Amino acid sequence: MASALDRFWMPTTPALRLGTVRALVGAFALVYLLIRAPHLFSYALDDVDRFQPVGLATLAPSPTLPLVYQGLVALTLALAVPFFLGWKHRVLAPLFAGLLLWVLTYSNSWGKILHTDNALTFHVLILALAPAADALSLDARHRPTPPASGRYGWPLKLMGAVVVAVYLLAGIAKLRNGGFEFLGGETLRNFVAFGNVRKIELGSHHSPLGAWLSGYPAPFVALAGFSLLAELVAPLALFHRRFGVWWSVAIWGFHLGVLALMAIGFFYQLTFVAFLPFLRAERIWERRPFRRLGQRLGVAPRGDGAAQPEPVAA
Amino acid sequence: MAAPPTEPDAEPDATEPDAEPDASERDATPDASVPDAAEPSADGPAAAPLSPAYRAFVYAFSALVLALLFSPVLGHPDEDSFPLSHYPMFSHERPRDFTLTQALGVHADGRRRALPPMVSAGNREVLQSMMTIHHGVHGGNATAYCHEVAARVAASADHADVEAVELATSTWDVVAYFETGPEPLERHVHVRCGVPHEGGE
Numbered sequence: 343m344a345s346a347l348d349r350f351w352m353p354t355t356p357a358l359r360l361g362t363v364r365a366l367v368g369a370f371a372l373v374y375l376l377i378r379a380p381h382l383f384s385y386a387l388d389d390v391d392r393f394q395p396v397g398l399a400t401l402a403p404s405p406t407l408p409l410v411y412q413g414l415v416a417l418t419l420a421l422a423v424p425f426f427l428g429w430k431h432r433v434l435a436p437l438f439a440g441l442l443l444w445v446l447t448y449s450n451s452w453g454k455i456l457h458t459d460n461a462l463t464f465h466v467l468i469l470a471l472a473p474a475a476d477a478l479s480l481d482a483r484h485r486p487t488p489p490a491s492g493r494y495g496w497p498l499k500l501m502g503a504v505v506v507a508v509y510l511l512a513g514i515a516k517l518r519n520g521g522f523e524f525l526g527g528e529t530l531r532n533f534v535a536f537g538n539v540r541k542i543e544l545g546s547h548h549s550p551l552g553a554w555l556s557g558y559p560a561p562f563v564a565l566a567g568f569s570l571l572a573e574l575v576a577p578l579a580l581f582h583r584r585f586g587v588w589w590s591v592a593i594w595g596f597h598l599g600v601l602a603l604m605a606i607g608f609f610y611q612l613t614f615v616a617f618l619p620f621l622r623a624e625r626i627w628e629r630r631p632f633r634r635l636g637q638r639l640g641v642a643p644r645g646d647g648a649a650q651p652e653p654v655a656a
Numbered sequence: 657m658a659a660p661p662t663e664p665d666a667e668p669d670a671t672e673p674d675a676e677p678d679a680s681e682r683d684a685t686p687d688a689s690v691p692d693a694a695e696p697s698a699d700g701p702a703a704a705p706l707s708p709a710y711r712a713f714v715y716a717f718s719a720l721v722l723a724l725l726f727s728p729v730l731g732h733p734d735e736d737s738f739p740l741s742h743y744p745m746f747s748h749e750r751p752r753d754f755t756l757t758q759a760l761g762v763h764a765d766g767r768r769r770a771l772p773p774m775v776s777a778g779n780r781e782v783l784q785s786m787m788t789i790h791h792g793v794h795g796g797n798a799t800a801y802c803h804e805v806a807a808r809v810a811a812s813a814d815h816a817d818v819e820a821v822e823l824a825t826s827t828w829d830v831v832a833y834f835e836t837g838p839e840p841l842e843r844h845v846h847v848r849c850g851v852p853h854e855g856g857e
Contacts, residue, residue, distance in 0.1 A: 352714060354703070384779050392791050396737045443739065450738040453787030463739040464721070471717065491703030496714045500721060507725040512743035519733050519747040532750040535830035542838070543758050543826065544789075545772035546782040553834045
């Protein structure tokens, strides 16, 4: 029994797979934080009346000093670089994960909680506490690649479980709060129209497609059924590899629909980085346009490509 | 945990239908326990067994993360947090009527247009700007907030033709908004203030 559970939760996995996921999640986090930096810095506020702490921020009785908060944001940005490169991972990665959690929690403590960063935050926390820099990292330079092991399997399984949980919880919330009425499509149609009106009336960009489609109730019946089904079957993605891949594609399509109809971008999902735990991520080094880079890093096959990837760390 | 050699994953990668099974990975299915000596590992020698302490850490940490993830289910449906959430978006019935407190720019010809988040709230994030406006209007000093917004309008080259700012609460039928037009069903203007354009009023 314990052995079966071990094989399920800690499947023997190449170190390069986990290293590749760390590098790609790290690259996403670095770029995302750089783009979001003005937004994050804008919460260097001392307005006690507006401060509505959530999560860890509830431990703080009042807003953090603006200068201290700005320093923490800057440090988070700086530590995203070693996380991406896999440098001094055992020390710096947990620090980065903790700071990311604090900065994103704090930025959500001003009255409106955004749900776009939840999976990223958990993924970084898991990777930070996992041996995710044993391959494809500065830490692994001049070292032989360690053999495939369950050490590299459980972090990906847990990251996959985080993604699954996000959608399963969303499905449960729909059934809990509205029952199967959601399947009628009207709720979803009203949400799409509402989201677009809200954006327009707050002076932001909206989706012309969603605005146009909100005049036609029928498509929303299909969209509601698809989204609820995809959410409720999410756990199966943990038990069957191929299903996990197709489920990831379906959820990616769902987010593409949200972007097209509501102009709301869940970029961690839209870039597919969120779904890497369901893929054999190390295979990107065998494909264009990553192949040449992979060869330089020593993780992609050379020549005609028939050979196995060289078991050499970056 | 020992890393027993088991059957290699028989399923090709869905992203690569004709791919050969991954030699460096062993299937995780519970019944795949047949050793496969014919499949060499691309990653060198077999891994050392994982220690009981490491396995205990993995299971304890995983259980903790999963328990935290699902803990919001035990809370009130309207409670939300970060990064733990029960993802209430789209879960409640959404009526067609929608009421919003907003910042409007009043143009010389009388047209009213919503001011963008950077002008209305000094923030790029649209949903955060909504909360800033709401707090600014209902927080007890709407007039001061109106002048704050007006100062940002005056500093914005894109809003040179905006003469005044109105902080208003408006209600729409969100479906009719796109079918018959964006006029609100009702609108209450809380406060109006002039824009201090340079050389102007």
